[in-house]
Amino acid sequence: MADVLTSEDIRSMGESSGEIRVSPGAIITDVARETAEQLGVRIVPADAAATGETAARPAGEERPVQDKRQPRQVLDLNDPDAGIETDAAPPSRAGDVANVVPSSPFSPGEMRLLRAEFPSLSASCHLANCSQGAQSRTVRRAVEQYMTNWLDSGMDWDYWVEEVGKAKNEFAGLINAEPEEVAVVSSVSEAISSVASALDYEGDKNRILLTEAEFPTVGHVWLAHEKYGAEVDFVPLTDGEIPLQEYERMMDERTALASITHVYYQTGYQQDLNAVADVIHRQGGLVLVDAYQSAGTCEIDVKELDIDLLTTGNLKYLLGVPGIAFIYVRSDLVSDLHPAETGWFAQHNPFAFQVKDLDYAHTARRLEGGTPPVTAAFAAQAGMQLLRDVGLNRIEKHIDYLSGYCMQSALDRGLSVASPLDVAKKGATTAIEVPGDSHEVEMELKRRGVVTSARGNVIRIAPHYFNTDEDIDLALDELTRVLRR
Numbered sequence: 001m002a003d004v005l006t007s008e009d010i011r012s013m014g015e016s017s018g019e020i021r022v023s024p025g026a027i028i029t030d031v032a033r034e035t036a037e038q039l040g041v042r043i044v045p046a047d048a049a050a051t052g053e054t055a056a057r058p059a060g061e062e063r064p065v066q067d068k069r070q071p072r073q074v075l076d077l078n079d080p081d082a083g084i085e086t087d088a089a090p091p092s093r094a095g096d097v098a099n100v101v102p103s104s105p106f107s108p109g110e111m112r113l114l115r116a117e118f119p120s121l122s123a124s125c126h127l128a129n130c131s132q133g134a135q136s137r138t139v140r141r142a143v144e145q146y147m148t149n150w151l152d153s154g155m156d157w158d159y160w161v162e163e164v165g166k167a168k169n170e171f172a173g174l175i176n177a178e179p180e181e182v183a184v185v186s187s188v189s190e191a192i193s194s195v196a197s198a199l200d201y202e203g204d205k206n207r208i209l210l211t212e213a214e215f216p217t218v219g220h221v222w223l224a225h226e227k228y229g230a231e232v233d234f235v236p237l238t239d240g241e242i243p244l245q246e247y248e249r250m251m252d253e254r255t256a257l258a259s260i261t262h263v264y265y266q267t268g269y270q271q272d273l274n275a276v277a278d279v280i281h282r283q284g285g286l287v288l289v290d291a292y293q294s295a296g297t298c299e300i301d302v303k304e305l306d307i308d309l310l311t312t313g314n315l316k317y318l319l320g321v322p323g324i325a326f327i328y329v330r331s332d333l334v335s336d337l338h339p340a341e342t343g344w345f346a347q348h349n350p351f352a353f354q355v356k357d358l359d360y361a362h363t364a365r366r367l368e369g370g371t372p373p374v375t376a377a378f379a380a381q382a383g384m385q386l387l388r389d390v391g392l393n394r395i396e397k398h399i400d401y402l403s404g405y406c407m408q409s410a411l412d413r414g415l416s417v418a419s420p421l422d423v424a425k426k427g428a429t430t431a432i433e434v435p436g437d438s439h440e441v442e443m444e445l446k447r448r449g450v451v452t453s454a455r456g457n458v459i460r461i462a463p464h465y466f467n468t469d470e471d472i473d474l475a476l477d478e479l480t481r482v483l484r485r
């Protein structure tokens with residue numbers, strides 16, 4: 001019996017018996033239905049005769065999760081007697097946050113089932129998805145599948161490489177790319193290094209534009225290429241945002257490429273990729289997006305956004321493990337890239353074993369290197385499938401709902417929000433400023449059962465689709481208590 005039936009369940013449970021029994025009211029994802037149809041697996045509602053019910057998605061049957069915030073007083077952090085819970089009138093700050101989404105697309109019943117996939121949620125409140133996603137049963141099973149196969153077979157490279165290919169296909173589907181436009185590597189740093197090593201810095205077009213919102217590794221990779229002639233400039237952050245005019249001011253025709261983040265890892269500020277890509281393209285530059293803080297939280301369509309290259313790893317919102325990342329390269333760009341950072345899996349035929357030939361693959365695979373990250377690929381494939389089953393469109397709406405809820409609830413408690421107070425300009429992370437050592441605050445919250453992530457002077461509260469407004473309330477209440485100590 002399954003409560004949420006995914007395509008993975010159909011494959012693992014139904015394929016041998018040809019039938020799978022589900023409890024009344026179980027959620028059967030669209031992809032699971034398609035998979036069942038393809039494999040000829042019958043989905044049989046258990047107790048259907050007794051209850052007269054058929055197994056169907058309950059979405060819409062139950063009321064969606066509503067904004068359940070209780071009126072709160074603004075908390076004076078210097079007042080040790082200040083209460084946290086109160087029946088006082090709503091504070092005058094209500095409405096400070098723009099573009100709030102009033103409710104989640106997930107009903108409470110559906111949310112219970114979605115959460116059941118993540119065992120740790122019964123013990124602690126996981127809000128550190130900007131750093132590491134929570135462990136799902138599906139991903140755990142996938143890693144175990146690899147370990148079991150290895151144990152049983154001794155060595156099964158054909159199968160393992162095939163599974164890496166499936167992970168690549170899954171990633172391509174996630175961003176509306178073709179599998180031939182995707183390379184698999186082990187980290188975002190490696191993906192960007194590979195692109196950087198493929199550019200020519202000897203001519204006039206040697207300028208690389210970054211922003212002050214990049215994750216440090218991006219700065220490090222490009223600065224390391226100054227020794228080859230690259231000229232690196234940073235578009236400044238202004239009041240926590242990067243106005244389009246700043247791109248217009250700094251972009252010129254000597255700029256070969258803009259290496260920019262989609263979402264700022266520190267505050268969750270989200271850039272308008274379409275608008276930025278337009279400015280860069282007008283002057284003949286390429287756009288390379290670091291989507292590590294957005295992939296898995298929202299729909300990303302590289303074709304619609306008109307992006308040339310995009311990279312992300314899998315351990316955060318893609319629900320995987322460390323050790324794997326992907327890079328998308330627009331198909332008509334592939335043949336221009338001759339990376340110096342390379343290896344045998346980047347070759348047209350990796351198994352030709354010709355040590356004296358450098359013969360790049362004709363697809364994005366030319367950005368790969370050595371032996372692929374097999375174990376992490378099993379996890380990556382499972383994590384991305386899980387997201388596809390739930391649906392990125394609904395995940396995005398849920399995260400936007402929690403984003404607005406979190407910011408307004410933090411303001412209501414008198415906390416200082418470092419993120420832009422506009423849901424439309426923000427990813428999943430809400431950053432709360434804390435005095436002193438933020439890492440200490442993170443540790444204290446963890447001791448209290450709330451897993452968050454500290455960076456600089458902020459605590460990042462970064463929910464995913466399995467988090468609720470109750471998780472946010474718990475985190476903010478505990479944070480308020482910790483700061484008052």
Ligand SMILES: Cc1ncc(COP(=O)(O)O)c(C=O)c1O
Nearest residue numbers: 187188189215265290292293313
């Ligand atoms: C936006 C962003 N880019 C890049 C990285 C680092 O990626 P990697 O360790 O895979 O090189 C991180 C890590 O947190 C990140 O948040």
